[in-house]
């Protein structure tokens with residue numbers, strides 16, 4: 001097997017990085033939550049950009065624009081619900097990611113700065129979610145009886 005990977009520089013690099021690269025013995029599926037959080041973030045940004053193409057933050061137009069997204073934009077309902085449910089899944093995944101960090105002591109040296117940057121990300125997430133919820137809650141309440149999707 002090793003002889004196969006020795007054939008080109010690229011394969012050797014692949015072998016060294018993905019096959020023999022050392023990792024701590026206690027690695028487990030718990031370490032997937034960091035990548036899952038990144039996937040959630042990408043989904044939130046992508047669906048958010050599409051929603052912003054049609055959403056009007058104006059007090060008098062917000063309701064109509066969300067109604068329009070749900071009923072007239074192609075797959076608008078899907079993008080909207082991916083975004084709103086995605087926000088909850090994002091928080092759930094990040095909470096599990098933080099619980100893993102706490103359980104395995106990842107906040108200790110030499111990862112204390114990494115933990116600190118995580119806390120900053122977490123505060124930013126709360127602030128962002130709070131303001132976005134405030135801006136869209138009004139149209140949500142009005143829509144709950146009108147949006148059939």
Ligand code: HEM
Nearest residue numbers: 031032033034035037038098101106107114115118119122
């Ligand atoms: C947008 C949110 C976040 C993303 C995309 C993210 C992403 C990641 C990724 C990909 C890793 C490496 C794989 C893993 O250990 O799971 C990681 C590690 C880590 N993250 Fe996050 N993270 C986020 C939020 C947070 C938060 C809120 C905290 C804590 C307050 C945190 C603390 C840590 C720590 C301590 C590690 C190192 C784990 C170790 O190597 O033992 N992260 N993060």
